[in-house]
Amino acid sequence: MDSTGINILVAAYQDxxxxxxxxxxxxxxxxxxxxxxxxxxxxxxxxxxTLREALTL
Known part of the structure; x- marks a missing residue:
């Protein structure tokens, strides 16, 4: 993950x-x-x- 990925993740988190x-x-x-x-x-x-755990609410 580079700075672009971090920036996208932080922006998505804020939204x-x-x-x-x-x-x-x-x-x-x-x-x-x-x-x-x-x-x-x-x-x-x-x-x-895991994906299964991530999809569990």
Whole structure:
């Protein structure tokens, strides 16, 4: 994930939280999780280890 991906994710997060929504990532790789942590948005985005878990409300 590069800066474009981070910018899109942050913009999407801002949009969905204004609408009382949320973002959940399904099965992000360790590299993606590390980038989210480095940028400081890992606490804002719900990450689940599998697609099935991500789709469960």
């Amino acid at each position: 969905v939280t204004r609408a009382d929504g949320w973002i959940r990532l399904a099965a992000p790789t360790q590299a993606v999780l590390r980038v989210l942590q480095l940028v400081g948005v890992n606490d804002l985005i719900d990450c689940r280890p």
